[in-house]
Amino acid sequence: MYKLTRFQYPRDRSVGDSQVLTTEINVAAIELIDAGGRIGLGFAQSLFSVLPDSAEIERIFLEQAWPGLEGKLPSALALAVRRPRGGNVRRMTLPFEEAIQQAVWDLLAQQQGVPLWQMLGAERQSVPAYASGLDFHLSDHAFSELFGNAAEQGYRGFKIKVGHPELERDLHRLNLLRQAVGPERPVMIDPNEAWNAQQAIDALAIFERAGHRIFWVEDPVPRDDIDGLKMIRRLGVTRVNAGEYLDLSGKRRLLEQRACDMLNVHAQVGDVMRAGWLASEHNVEVTLGNSFLEIGVNMALALPGVRWLEYSFQNFDHLVEETFPIRDGMIFGSDRPGHGLRLSAGAEQACRAIAAAGAATAVTAA
Known part of the structure; x- marks a missing residue:
């Protein structure tokens, strides 16, 4: 099983370098859930564009990511060596690749009962x-x-x-x-x-x-x-x-x-x-x-x-x-089994509060 959660809220400061600038956070949390109820967590961050709505994120995940994950052992996903060929050599529409690795290795370490490090x-x-x-x-x-x-x-x-x-x-x-x-x-x-x-x-x-x-x-x-x-x-x-x-x-x-x-x-x-x-x-x-x-x-x-x-x-x-x-x-490093991070139950509410505070500040400034 899996669960996807979308987060969007303003940063607390401008973040950037000589080439780029970003003032907003757009993140999708990916939770992969095994038969024992253990949850592997990963984060897909879009630095320079707004993520689509939750339904579209799930559609893309189901179409492009889930077929390669469903029914697979975390160890097989983490350790497999494959040769990409032809049209398979392409990025996903949304930046799921890193998040999937994080979630898979998190789940594998939890199944072994040890911290990832x-x-x-x-x-x-x-x-x-x-x-x-x-x-x-x-x-x-x-x-x-x-x-x-x-x-x-x-x-x-x-x-x-x-x-x-x-x-x-x-x-x-x-x-x-x-x-x-x-x-x-x-x-x-x-x-x-x-x-x-x-x-x-x-x-x-x-x-x-x-x-x-x-x-x-x-x-x-x-x-x-x-x-x-x-x-x-x-x-x-x-x-x-x-x-x-x-x-x-x-x-x-x-x-x-x-x-x-x-x-x-x-x-x-x-x-x-x-x-x-x-x-x-x-x-x-x-x-x-x-x-x-x-x-x-x-x-x-x-x-x-x-x-x-x-x-x-x-x-x-x-x-x-x-x-x-x-x-x-x-x-x-964390003493918890896995990579050490667990999604907060109040994350969505906290993000909404940050976004509302940012909007109120913008109105006041105007």
């Missing part, structure tokens, strides 16, 4: 988290407040969005960050492919002359510019973190070409573990980028050598009964 082989229960602002469109005041609060909460590093057409603005933000968090902890930057290789090299040199030692630069050039990534990496001015926008085949090419110091992965459980094994073979560090409600902590704990998980202060917490604990800049 333990089932994946983890020998630790916590990993350092860095504060990521998704801050490109924030005012200077909101930017400083967000990172100042993150520093007080003990986050182990800080990543800001850069790639503004005016490089002076990026430098200004780095100056503001240092004022807000101090000079002791690592600073990362993410232009989201805004630069070419020479622009990235020039920017890093300017930042360093201004006293900003950058711990890593993430996706500085377009994802398929392997030569550009290698050019930046050869200079040794900072670590190159790449791979966020590449599928597993692209990540393999990145590793084979020695074009990154760190491989960035996300939250499709099976794909993340495969990418982690590939990175280990090439002796390349893995970093866990944004994953919905930090589900990726399970893989971060299990993959050897992962030192960082991204945390970006998005208002999702009311969707689940309990989030992953974060203390002194460390995020902990």
Whole structure:
């Protein structure tokens, strides 16, 4: 069996980078239910467009996703190796793929009676988290407040969005960050492919002359510019973190070409573990980028050598009964069987309240 729940409500702040901006949350929760009543949970997020109504979401799920799930063992769905062929090589109309992986692995770990991170082989229960602002469109005041609060909460590093057409603005933000968090902890930057290789090299040199030692630069050039990534990496001015926008085949090419110091992965459980094994073979560090409600902590704990998980202060917490604990800049795996998240019984009501409050604010402002 399955259950689908649609959520739509305004964000509590603008979220974006040098390429994109979003002010609303559109999410569908997918719950896969086995014969024993256990529920595997996954989240399908549409970042830049409104999801259709619940009936249309269910129609698409029934047509495109459910035939491949119905009657299958979670272990078979999680571990099967298949070769996609012909017209089957296509994305679903709605972004169900990652949510299905989350739900299937959640259900499999519950059936084994263990937390997912333990089932994946983890020998630790916590990993350092860095504060990521998704801050490109924030005012200077909101930017400083967000990172100042993150520093007080003990986050182990800080990543800001850069790639503004005016490089002076990026430098200004780095100056503001240092004022807000101090000079002791690592600073990362993410232009989201805004630069070419020479622009990235020039920017890093300017930042360093201004006293900003950058711990890593993430996706500085377009994802398929392997030569550009290698050019930046050869200079040794900072670590190159790449791979966020590449599928597993692209990540393999990145590793084979020695074009990154760190491989960035996300939250499709099976794909993340495969990418982690590939990175280990090439002796390349893995970093866990944004994953919905930090589900990726399970893989971060299990993959050897992962030192960082991204945390970006998005208002999702009311969707689940309990989030992953974060203390002194460390995020902990859940003791619950499965990946650790359960849909909150009051999630729909909370979302309606947030949407109503947002509408009231808009009317007042008008």
